[in-house]
Amino acid sequence: xxxxxxxxxxxxxxxxxxxxxxxxxxxxxxxxxxxxxxxxxxxxxxxxxxxxxxxxxxxxxxxxxxxxxxxxxxxxxxxxxxxxxxxxxxxxxxxxxxxxxxxxxxxxxxx
Amino acid sequence: xxxxxxxxxxxxxxxxxxxxxxxxxxxxxxxxxxxxxxxxxxxxxxxxxxxxxxxxxxxxxxxxxxxxxxxxxxxxxxxxxxxxxxxxxxxxxxxxxxxxxxxxxxxxxxxxxxxxxxx
Numbered sequence: 001x002x003x004x005x006x007x008x009x010x011x012x013x014x015x016x017x018x019x020x021x022x023x024x025x026x027x028x029x030x031x032x033x034x035x036x037x038x039x040x041x042x043x044x045x046x047x048x049x050x051x052x053x054x055x056x057x058x059x060x061x062x063x064x065x066x067x068x069x070x071x072x073x074x075x076x077x078x079x080x081x082x083x084x085x086x087x088x089x090x091x092x093x094x095x096x097x098x099x100x101x102x103x104x105x106x107x108x109x110x111x
Numbered sequence: 112x113x114x115x116x117x118x119x120x121x122x123x124x125x126x127x128x129x130x131x132x133x134x135x136x137x138x139x140x141x142x143x144x145x146x147x148x149x150x151x152x153x154x155x156x157x158x159x160x161x162x163x164x165x166x167x168x169x170x171x172x173x174x175x176x177x178x179x180x181x182x183x184x185x186x187x188x189x190x191x192x193x194x195x196x197x198x199x200x201x202x203x204x205x206x207x208x209x210x211x212x213x214x215x216x217x218x219x220x221x222x223x224x225x226x227x228x229x230x
Binding site: 045091 | 156157163172174214218222223
């Protein structure tokens with residue numbers, strides 16, 4: 001069982017917006033503004049999409065945005081495109097003992 | 112452009128030790144701004160953090176794996192390594208090495224290497 005809870009799957013049609021949630025505790029998501037999100041196509045290296053809750057690395061589309069409220073972080077993808085279909089994982093710092101925890105992953109299907 | 116490449120056997124026997132190395136190119140592993148880590152993904156499952164090391168040798172391990180894991184660094188070769196002992200079939204996974212950014216997010220990843228534990 002993963003430390004952070006994500007929905008197993010979400011879907012949306014091209015052009016629509018979807019949101020993926022990531023629920024943790026006050027010891028990880030809620031305790032630090034160090035949440036990151038990854039896009040993972042099978043067989044490839046995961047790609048960093050969001051870090052520090054809301055920041056986008058250079059080169060990542062502004063259709064991807066992150067937020068956090070309490071112990072739950074969220075990734076929103078607007079203007080869905082076919083190539084957005086992938087697995088998405090959240091990740092949070094969890095203190096010097098545990099260091100880093102991941103969510104179980106969410107499969108995004110673009111209909 | 113920073114690149115990371117995992118290397119090591121693709122097969123390990125039960126009860127033996129799984130050993131992998133991550134070769135870093137395009138940047139120095141001694142850069143004080145970063146940690147370096149190992150992450151794995153068992154077939155059909157999510158990502159699991161294994162352990163992280165700083166160039167000075169300070170380590171942080173997943174509590175559930177801590178008794179079996181050793182991560183080490185060789186700054187002269189610009190690489191770091193993973194040893195996981197007493198492996199079982201549950202340790203079968205794609206193993207990734209990654210650079211860990213300043214606020215604890217893996218920002219650069221290797222392509223991953225599949226390690227199967229089987230006799």
